[in-house]
Amino acid sequence: MFKFSIILCSLLALxxxxxxxxxxxxxxLTASTTGYIALFVFIIAxxxxxxxxxxxxxxxxxxxxxxxxxWALIGWRYIQADMPTVTEDAFRHTLLEFAELMLFLLVAMxxxxxxxxxxxxxxxxxWMIRKGFSYQSLFWITGILSFFISPIADNLTTALxxxxxxxxxxEGDKKFINLCCINIVVAANAGGxxxxxxxITTLMVWQAGVLRFMEFLALFLPSVANYLIxxxxxxFFVEKRKPSAVFEDVELKRGAIRILCxxxxxxxxxxxxxxxxxxxxxxGMMTGLGYLQFFGxxxxxxxxxxxARKRAMAERAGDQERIKSLGQIVPFxxxxxxxxxxxxxxxxxxxxxxxVGGLGFMGYLELMSNVLYTQWDATYANIALGLISAVIDNxxxxxxxxxxxxEMSHGHWLLITLxxxxxxxxxxxxxxxxxxxxGQARGYYTFAGHLKWTPVxxxxxxxxxxxxxxxxxxxxxxFGMAS
Numbered sequence: 001m002f003k004f005s006i007i008l009c010s011l012l013a014l015x016x017x018x019x020x021x022x023x024x025x026x027x028x029l030t031a032s033t034t035g036y037i038a039l040f041v042f043i044i045a046x047x048x049x050x051x052x053x054x055x056x057x058x059x060x061x062x063x064x065x066x067x068x069x070x071w072a073l074i075g076w077r078y079i080q081a082d083m084p085t086v087t088e089d090a091f092r093h094t095l096l097e098f099a100e101l102m103l104f105l106l107v108a109m110x111x112x113x114x115x116x117x118x119x120x121x122x123x124x125x126x127w128m129i130r131k132g133f134s135y136q137s138l139f140w141i142t143g144i145l146s147f148f149i150s151p152i153a154d155n156l157t158t159a160l161x162x163x164x165x166x167x168x169x170x171e172g173d174k175k176f177i178n179l180c181c182i183n184i185v186v187a188a189n190a191g192g193x194x195x196x197x198x199x200i201t202t203l204m205v206w207q208a209g210v211l212r213f214m215e216f217l218a219l220f221l222p223s224v225a226n227y228l229i230x231x232x233x234x235x236f237f238v239e240k241r242k243p244s245a246v247f248e249d250v251e252l253k254r255g256a257i258r259i260l261c262x263x264x265x266x267x268x269x270x271x272x273x274x275x276x277x278x279x280x281x282x283x284g285m286m287t288g289l290g291y292l293q294f295f296g297x298x299x300x301x302x303x304x305x306x307x308a309r310k311r312a313m314a315e316r317a318g319d320q321e322r323i324k325s326l327g328q329i330v331p332f333x334x335x336x337x338x339x340x341x342x343x344x345x346x347x348x349x350x351x352x353x354x355x356v357g358g359l360g361f362m363g364y365l366e367l368m369s370n371v372l373y374t375q376w377d378a379t380y381a382n383i384a385l386g387l388i389s390a391v392i393d394n395x396x397x398x399x400x401x402x403x404x405x406x407e408m409s410h411g412h413w414l415l416i417t418l419x420x421x422x423x424x425x426x427x428x429x430x431x432x433x434x435x436x437x438x439g440q441a442r443g444y445y446t447f448a449g450h451l452k453w454t455p456v457x458x459x460x461x462x463x464x465x466x467x468x469x470x471x472x473x474x475x476x477x478x479f480g481m482a483s
Contacts (some may be wrong), residue, residue, distance in 0.1 A: 094361075189431050210402070234456065
């Protein structure tokens with residue numbers, strides 16, 4: 001929290017400096033009382049977000065209120081200047097940007113919840129437990145799986161899944177669980193950095209048209225470096241013994257594999273719509289939601305026949321427990337999966353986008369852009385923003401950069417995508433994956449426990465940047481938006 005306060009105070013001092021006063025909108029609000037109040041409201045709201053684990057106030061609440069206050073202040077000033085429609089148009093533009101991302105995320109969350117309900121993740125966890133892996137093997141398997149699953153299922157979902165595995169297998173072993181959770185957070189964030197579907201920030205970059213879908217793959221080896229270096233060092237501190245785990249037999253529910261295939265088809269549809277037809281990816285995702293709805297209808301219609309066949313087989317085998325379990329099966333409902341989406345995250349996302357959009361409309365993002373990308377070299381600016389994202393969540397950092405839209409090469413856009421994605425691994429509060437695991441593994445994975453390994457994680461952060469600067473040196477001369 002001390003570091004967070006220093007950064008916020010430094011940012012406030014920077015924005016209030018007379019040397020950088022300028023405004024991007026019709027009215028100059030950066031040097032006004034209205035602008036100062038808006039900054040203060042945003043800082044207070046974000047302090048409350050950072051204290052979520054302490055005060056048990058959901059992170060969406062303060063930013064929702066802050067967004068309303070900031071835009072109300074803007075609206076009042078523009079009414080006084082007899083320009084009410086200017087504010088309305090600006091707000092609608094920001095809202096449209098959020099709506100596209102929100103619908104995209106909602107479909108992805110619905111598919112993930114459907115796979116969870118069909119017990120796909122439970123089956124994966126059960127398989128790992130049955131194999132009787134050692135602590136060393138479990139450390140590497142959960143890390144590697146986190147790295148390769150997060151590009152598809154996003155870093156938050158992947159981290160929660162792998163944490164559940166570790167908690168189940170190494171129940172009660174506080175030291176190992178803490179070390180494994182750190183490894184999972186680093187791996188999930190690193191894996192999410194080289195895919196548009198791996199993190200909200202990469203999705204934002206892709207939807208903004210800054211990078212093409214395949215261009216994200218240029219970050220694969222830098223992401224590998226970011227994960228492997230701290231993982232190798234931490235692995236030396238993992239005990240060489242086997243856990244005593246409880247075995248669990250998990251049966252996939254009907255349609256599980258087909259839903260997974262539909263999810264992959266949905267991703268392919270979104271990519272095709274964006275890359276071939278030059279339409280927003282959200283259109284492809286919403287089409288994919290239609291795939292799932294049709295399949296849900298098929299599951300409901302064919303459920304009675306499927307149950308009859310399974311009940312007949314169980315009766316012939318005399319399996320009374322199986323007969324009883326078949327009687328508890330309920331039809332698959334897509335809208336139940338939609339309802340189980342992480343609405344606090346989506347509303348938090350709305351609040352952050354609206355807050356940053358409002359501050360940008362006042363002119364503050366142009367000030368930041370002038371300082372960071374004019375007075376500083378873009379490489380140093382992007383590295384610094386990655387470090388800041390470890391304290392102030394990477395969503396507002398990336399949205400601010402995309403709103404500023406500084407003129408940068410593809411190499412620099414790849415760099416900010418990388419640093420904003422993996423910079424959050426430096427602290428447990430720096431990413432959604434870390435915050436979620438602090439709740440799931442409460443008492444085992446803590447802020448202090450993660451902080452002890454921050455220097456090791458920082459080595460991976462520096463290494464990933466060095467690998468990117470070396471491998472993708474040619475892309476730093478390429479300017480322009482992705483077509």
